[in-house]
Amino acid sequence: MRILYIHQYFTTRGGASGTRSYEFAKYLVQQGHQVTVITGDAMLESETPIEKGHQVDKYKLDGIDILAIRNHYSNYMGFYQRVLSFLKFMLGATMLGITRKNFDIVFATSTPLTVAVPALLIKTIKRWPFVFEVRDLWPEAPIQMGMLRSRFLQKGLKLLERFTYRQAKHIVALSPGMVEGILNEKIEEEKVSMIPNCSDLELFAPAFLSNPAYVEQREEVRARYRIKEHQLVLTHGGSMGVANGLEYVIGAAIYLKQMEEQNVVFMLTGDGKTKPQLEALCEEFELDNVIFTGSIPRKDMPKILGATDITITSFKDLPILATNSPNKFFDSLAAGRAVIVNSNGWTKDIVEQHSIGYYVNPKSPEELGKLLLELKDQKEQLRIMGRNARTLAERKYDRLKLAEQIESILADHSKLSKQARGSYYEASR
Template sequence: MKIVYITQHFPPEIGAAQGRAYDMSSNLSNLGHDVHVLTTFPNSLPIKKVFKKEKVNHLTVYRSFRIRDTKTSSIRRLANYLSFMVSSCISGLFIKKPDVIYATSPQLFQGVTGYFLSRVHRTKFVFEIRDLWVDFAELLGQFKNTKLLNLARKLENFLYRKADHIIVVTQGYKQRLIDQGIPEEKITVVPNGVNPNTLNQITTQPSLSIKQQYNLENKFLVLYAGNIGAAQGLDTIISAADQLKDDTSITFMIIGEGVEKQSLIDRAKSLQLTNILFVDSKKKEELTSYYEAADIGIVSLKKHPLFEITIPSKVFDYMSMSTPVLIGVNGEAREIVEKHHAGFYFEPENPDDFIKALKYAQAHPEELKDIRLNVKHELLQSFNRETQAIKLSDTLRNLTKSTRKELQKKTTSL
């Protein structure tokens, strides 16, 4: 099949969305599909061309212009989304008729591109929902204008109904769409996961070098690596670090960027905490040694029912690196960690429960060792992206087969 894969997030940018888009599109290509990726230029680099076509392994990648997202202004971010929507609509016009247009969220405007191109090319439109974008924006106060919020919901419902098929990443997302009136047979769950060939062998030397670099040789290192945003509830870590400031055996490290980073740094400074380190964002390959050095890794979201149907990709990042998980997310994410014996749960936004779970993990090194030895195998049994790509490929093939049958019926009736 010829597939147009639309994603604003794609390497060389760093992040969970970029990793999933690259892995899934590459795996589809490895299965024999002709994959054309519509994406944009890296946000960190100045744009020298309006459009650029390039080959990334077996993928044909079309990069188109966007207004740079400064990550400090909601208006600027909206302009970033809308500019890519327009430019990707234009670049998609130059691709000869595909069999499927596949648009992946979180932001909805990629769905607009997908729907538009599916109408122009008269082909199937598949919409992947990796994030309940409007719901989360409302919950986190990112949509304060009621009119804009209502418009976003109308656009969301429009895209759900116009899509020929919908891919979601959790069972909870599927049920939420069914509750909104989307037919169950129109929805397929393809969860997050990891590519087997990206899993690195654990070595001891990198962990030693990281702990030596930060003078943490005798410390129990508690790591958070990822987006430092409003949804993560990372204030809990600061509160816990404050309560544990006299415990010299534990050090916290937060790696990444986000809108909440400076406020967390300011609070840590005001509390005069010396047991917490803030480190700038690292490339995926650079993070490997930090994962290996960590005694445990934090996955955290705020306490809300919506987050109970969300599975942060960070769960899979830690598991893929054999790093034990300290998870503050209830629901499906917690079930994965506990079912696969990957770590320990604490109640979201509860510093006392966080400390209780952390101290339990610290006091049971044999359990941590067992996790490190077995968790990667557990992960690949259920969340292998190569297997997931086969499931997605089968879904897309069945969708295009139904189209051919419909056309044959129409031709026969004529």
């Protein structure tokens, strides 16, 4: 197949964001498909283009052809800055798409929802079918978070959402809650597949292994951040956006500080809009139990998780955020780390059904603090949960198995006939 992959925030392991699109594209290339990615350049700072253009840079990474539109984006942007960034990418991706030749399918992945517009226009002009991947339920997510207050914009984006679902050949959703949200728009059940975020079993070796290399990495990370061997480390990996509600985690750190507890350390990786406020809170309460690492390239996250005893996947207490399929959660499983969640959704069900961690009340930072007081003396129990987590990742969330499902969906809905598709596979293998 010749696949046109549209993702505004495409990045590689050298970047600090999720690499689902990169890993899937790489897998598709390895299976003999031709993959061209249209993206923005904001998440490709760690890579070097093979050709720099006036508005578009070209990359060739692991066999993937990448067209990166120059389009600044930052988690610190305000609402209108983000809108302008979305519109610029939408227009640029449309122009790039309609000037391409001979693709069999378009695979467009959100967010934002405006990524659907190039796919819709390319479908109309080029007659190429498209599959749409829903990573967040837009516009419901920004509406519930109070980021989209205009009734006019809400109605317009709701119409775009429904139109996109109806025009797509197939829809991939990343969680059961997202599937439910799509079906609520009167979409046929057979048109929707649930393929969650993945556990990268290759990148994240089990952190509980006694391999000397892993032990050395753990000691190096702990020494870098001055963490004592007996201290319990809770890590939140990823962005520090409004949706993450990390003031909850800082609240637990304040509680433990007030309890004069010195054997629990909070490690927050990444960057985002709320980081300055979080740092200000730590300064106000003179917290010495919180570490801000800054952005960590994804390729280095295994070292961080290797030095971690348990992770937390934190979100604000909003119903829509309980439908999320967070990278950090599945990375924790791959690394063989127990995980705490504070969303009363499907991740809570996973944690409790498979004995891989704990759920805490998102309204009570003290509950998290009290749990960590108990866990600091139960590291063997955490290691058992970590083994359970890795086993679950291998059984249900292996990146390669989920990439196979994506490949099958794209093949089933491409413009290639079954006979032509069979001939193509035969020639490419």
